[in-house]
Amino acid sequence: MVDFFIGLFLANLIVSLFTTRLYRLLLWYSLNSLSLGMAALLIGQKLNDTPMMITGIVTIILKGIFLPYILKFLSKKFKLDRQVSPNIKVPYSIILVPAVIVFTFYLTEPIVSMIGGNQNYVALSVAAMFLSLILMLEHKNVAPKIIGFLSMENALFLLGISATGGMPMLIELGIFFDLLMAVVVINLLFRKEEISNV
């Protein structure tokens, strides 16, 4: 079941690379976070690790529901352009994405051989980080860049739970706090004149 959610996590991120509509992008981010939260919850249950289960629940609530809702609210409030066309054309992305994933498996081979637990998750989390970077790079609009940054944070969270068996609870809560602060700053940064192109 964990494999299913990790697969879903990656699939949602891949689809978001091809998305041209803002609200759909927020939906993919929401699903990406929900599947990550579910995976953390299940891994925590399997390892009998209560802090990881709590982190999973917080991920579902905060990143899966609250953040996409707030971002949608902000995009309505500041009348963001809902057409978010990527610079990389879809046919090229279709070639690029599997190449990145395969490349990552080779790249991380020396690292994952030293890490216990499920080594594929580590490789997938690094792949997710690269894909998030592509998401940030392939758009000129600010909103997809923010989604890319948040997806990168999700990828690091997956790396944390797969490579280390979960980061300490205090650190996870601190990261969530910083994420909330990021939303406050993003809210302050949004102004009509800078929304279009940066």
Add this chain to the structure above:
Amino acid sequence: MFEFLIPPVIIFLLSFLDIEKVKRFMPIVGATMLVPIVLSFGKGDINYFNHTFLLNDLAKYILLVSVIVGIGISLALISLDKHVKISKNAYKNFYRFFAIFWMGLTLSILSNNMGIYWIGLESATLSTVYMIKTNSSLSAHKEAWNYMIVGTIAISLILFGIILIYASAKPLLGEDAMKFSVLLANIKYIKNGYLFEIGFAFVSVGMFVKMGFFPMNLWLANIERASFYPVAALFSGILESAIMIGFFKFSSIAKEVNYSHLIGFGFLYTILTLFIVSFLIYRVKDFMRLFSLSGIEHMAIIAVFWISGAHFAALLHFGAHAFLKPALFVSTGVLESGGKYHIAGALKGYKDFKGKLFVFIVGLLMLAIVSLPPSPMFFSELYGFGTMINIAKNSNHLILMLVGIGLLLLFLAIIFYKFIEVYQSMKYDGVSKEKKVYFSELFAISLYGVCTAVLLSPFAFAFLRSI
């Protein structure tokens, strides 16, 4: 531990009141932070919350430096609205985010835990974004977003590295693998040295990006150019202090894993950075970019001294830079008052006593930053390069080290030439127009000048040698 966080919290709360009335109290509130730091010097290492935070000699020194910088900047902020156009609301918000920034970096400096160190750094990064935005120009808006994106990529690289380091040590140390002191004491017993090194490389690259090292040399300079001058002063005085203490801690552990890898990686990165930066400085046309790029140069020198084992030289250079550079950035605010930033004749037109004193101090600062004696930077470079040669004498790499030092000196000579040219142009070229300097910023610059001089005292030398 909370005694170090209360002053920024009070500044945060005061920012909700009438800013015109309360802004004069901000430096006094900031100065109260000096009391617990000074008192801590009589004691040994102090730990809080089961070694999650550690106030050792290194942290005391860096915290003291950053607090003095913070006090100076809160002094300079009093007259910010006299030099730039800023709305009352933006002024308030600047203080608010300055307080969050200060809190975050104090946490990072005190932290003995890699994760909390990162959290402090991240909250400081995010608060900086809004401080950049307080300038209402279009370029500041763009650079605020730029900082948000590049800054978070850099900080993500640091977190990625921390996760790998934690993964390498967790099987042996459990959750204590997050603690710098525990990791340093047990690093020799860790089997996954390779994993640690990869993690360290990611952490270093993230930190180097944040400090504007190769290949991201211009992004920080552009951001500092677009924002109000206190932001640049905060970057050079406090943010870089917090990043540097992290680099010191991580590299001390990496040194135990494989010293030759650390030296090779550090030297290559530093020489490349200095190569690019020296030529960028040569072509520079305004103060802000000049000082910003010079900050990258000094951070590179501090990093190379530290990894070479010249800890005294690195700390002396670090302290001198942390005082001199914010002083120069605050001076830039005065020199560029009203949006004019011509280098030629910048030091002309200051008539009264305050003005003449300002010109005198800026002259001293300009000469001190290029390491002319008796600047502490002159002594730090002397000690630093001397230690590097001594280390190389005991290895088979003496010629390589001499070539490296030769290259570093060549790049520093280019920077030296440019600074002297700029100083001469400021003093002798251009036309004279009447300009004004305010007491608060003069006080701030003088404070930094006095603190730089104190670094040359025998007790400061003795303390730095003991770290």
